[in-house]
Amino acid sequence: MSRLDGLLDALRKFYGALPKPPRDPFTLFVWEVLSMHSTPQKRDAALGALKRIPALTPDAMWRAPQKKLEESVRLAGPYGEQRLRALRTGVDIFRRTPKLPSIIRGPVTSARRALKGLPQMGEGGAYRMLLFAADQPVLPIDARLSRVARRLGYGEAHKDFTKTARSVREAVAHELPPDIDAYRRAFLYLSHHGIATCTEGDPHCSVCPLLHDCPEGQRRTLHH
Numbered sequence: 374m375s376r377l378d379g380l381l382d383a384l385r386k387f388y389g390a391l392p393k394p395p396r397d398p399f400t401l402f403v404w405e406v407l408s409m410h411s412t413p414q415k416r417d418a419a420l421g422a423l424k425r426i427p428a429l430t431p432d433a434m435w436r437a438p439q440k441k442l443e444e445s446v447r448l449a450g451p452y453g454e455q456r457l458r459a460l461r462t463g464v465d466i467f468r469r470t471p472k473l474p475s476i477i478r479g480p481v482t483s484a485r486r487a488l489k490g491l492p493q494m495g496e497g498g499a500y501r502m503l504l505f506a507a508d509q510p511v512l513p514i515d516a517r518l519s520r521v522a523r524r525l526g527y528g529e530a531h532k533d534f535t536k537t538a539r540s541v542r543e544a545v546a547h548e549l550p551p552d553i554d555a556y557r558r559a560f561l562y563l564s565h566h567g568i569a570t571c572t573e574g575d576p577h578c579s580v581c582p583l584l585h586d587c588p589e590g591q592r593r594t595l596h597h
């Protein structure tokens with residue numbers, strides 16, 4: 374068992390089972406757009422409303438009455454206009470490229486190229502799509518996961534986030550078996566830990582289940 378396995382097991386015991394992002398590529402795209410500046414509860418309310426219209430396929434969303442679409446999207450919170458614009462762009466791309474769901478299951482370079490035009494699909498979003506909706510063993514690195522992993526001693530910070538992301542990805546992947554579920558589990562728990570406990574400004578190290586094995590946590594609790 375690697376050190377990372379031990380850390381992930383401890384997080385699993387601490388948080389219990391965590392909800393997974395949707396498996397369907399279009400639904401996952403919508404989920405990403407609704408997640409930004411929202412909370413899991415509001416995002417899920419908006420997603421549920423879109424499902425009831427129904428508007429969770431590219432064609433269904435294209436046909437959906439504008440008013441219903443707006444009302445549903447606003448359940449996710451502010452930035453309604455931006456979300457609707459992002460969804461419109463995404464609907465166009467998915468309808469123009471019906472093969473998108475199969476392209477993203479192919480070679481990662483072509484997959485990433487195919488996702489480039491999608492709004493809300495930065496470094497983290499594109500890789501989340503590959504991991505959860507295309508069964509590719511890749512690790513999405515967003516600011517949260519990067520912070521948690523580096524505090525635990527995986528990878529180092531560079532000025533350029535792409536470089537930081539690469540160093541974190543390599544360090545974490547080094548301890549992961551080439552197995553899709555292992556990658557999903559690592560992403561879900563490290564990223565959730567970054568929202569729930571290992572927050573940016575004020576990590577709650579004294580209650581953290583990883584404290585005994587975390588260099589940053591040791592440093593912080595020693596100085597208090």
Ligand code: SF4
Pocket residue numbers: 521524525570571572576577578579581582583584587588589590591
């Ligand atoms: S001990 Fe502190 S810094 Fe380390 S993972 Fe836990 S919350 Fe983050």
